[in-house]
Amino acid sequence: MKRKVKWDNLYLIIMFVILYTPIFYLIYYSFNSGGTMHHFQGFTLEWYKEVFQDTRLLIIVLNTFVIALLASAISTILGVMGALAIYYVKKRRMKNLLLTLNNVLIVSPDVIIGASFLILFTIIGIQLGFTSVLLSHIAFSVPIVVLMVLPKLQEMSPTLIDAARDLGANQWNVLTKVILPFITPGIFAGFFMALTYSLDDFAVTFFVTGNGFSTLSVEIYSRARQGISLSINALSTLLFLFTVLLVVGYYFISQRSSRLYGMGGRK
């Protein structure tokens, strides 16, 4: 028994080492004054300076965040509405069908989504650029939000809605005073998931971007192809740190809400 637990731990450690080594390798060399990724000569922040002096890059960073925030905000709204719609569907069959359609969108490869959006945009004549990227990011984020919100809705006892109506609440009151407060943790989770998905999306964006509009992941990709510059490492490091911050932030929010609804802890 004891042995088995040890093996489990060892396995986990190896897995994490394998997964994180490339990232730390990359971070490590972002401080290398030598300019290459195989011989560490000395510590420098030169590459970071280069990143912050590159206005084109900064604009792209800005674009990326604008897209991510807009896409996740809009998809959160759409996703919550979608989840509510699925929740209110009475027929079991219809419900399952809608859920399956939703899940298929999540598991289907980004390449296919990207390619199909490219075809769609070309057919209906939307210019590739900000709008096309935003639309496609919204599209692939909505199912994620639905998936995060729906369990919260199902967790909610339907008698809560009856209780609210019993106390005189109309449909709008029921939604704003009971349902939305109850599923708030799910909404936050969905928003953060959408944000991270949108921030680091490469494949879909790569297909539908154009006219000089670019996001960070696409930009990093094209720079990495042109040749090695450690400023890419610096940029990736910054991005990685930001993601960690997001995850930590999400952790604290979900902690707080679970304390709010779960047992123990006082105000």
Added chain:
Amino acid sequence: MSKDVIIRFEHVTKQYDGLVVLDDVSFEIERGKFYTLLGPSGCGKTTILRLIAGFIEPTKGTIYFNGKNINHVPANKRQVNTVFQDYALFPHLNVFENVAFGLRVKKMKYADIQEKVAEALRFVNLEGYEHREIREMSGGQRQRVAIARAIVNEPEVLLLDEPLSALDLKLRTEMQYELRELQRRLGITFIFVTHDQEEALAMSDQIFVLHKGKIQQSGTPKDIYDEPVNRFVADFIGESNILPGTMIADFLVEFAGKRFECVDQGFYPNEPVEVVIRPEDLEITTRDQGKLQVRVDSQLFRGVHYELCCYDQHGNEWLVHSTKKAEVGEEIGLYFEPEAIHVMRVSEAQEVSDGEGSDET
């Protein structure tokens, strides 16, 4: 008519996908009384409450509230409030906000809300708990919050769906007294659902016994206990000995191979009937003094009394509650008064409520 009827069900039927859950139910609820819907699980008790509260509509029939047809009036427009089986308190709101919910929805002024909530909490003995979170309250306290949340809206009828079933025995008995007392103080109609017959007998002015979507019998607890109208009610309300018999003539019934004097009349001569005798109405005497002779098969000590299981020579089982002890295997006599015998028609179900039922249409 002098009766002050507040709710009337007229031939109400409720089906779910063709499955009949309530079958042509008619009854009247009078203002200011404590009613209990009693019946086994799945018999349709909650369905009746949900029909009154307005969460569902009847498939057939009409529900009247203060003389008006309310079939299509939505739940939020009805002068009725519910205490749910699982309390259904809002987990994201504290005690004050839970109780204030109905008043806030009505857009009442904050000062008034504060006053009313304080009063409602005082009513259920929860003063000073305003700022507690729901999860910080015990089961009994939550139940009181649920009651406060309902009564603060000053409903004409309060519906309670098995509110005590989640509590332990001691708290439960305590809450039974409190609920009854609360109903007297408020003077409004309570419709209380339970599947616990003792609870129903202890608390109610009127009991409706339900089975398979039909009202089997309605009446005061004493009526229902003493004069069960059919086998189901006799069996469900307390323990009883139910035997097949024959009504020889008025005031004379035959069962267990003998003829006995009784107080029932109005049956056809030689009509087959079912006879009910409560275990506590049977007295143990000597073999010769008894009206019936039985052999004691087993004996259990039940605290207040002994519970004896006996058999007569025809193989009928007799359950006896007695403070006297007997020996297992001993032949004893059973004595009972003519009033202890209750004669029922075979599978009789009461259609209208206990003689005084609705005669206007």
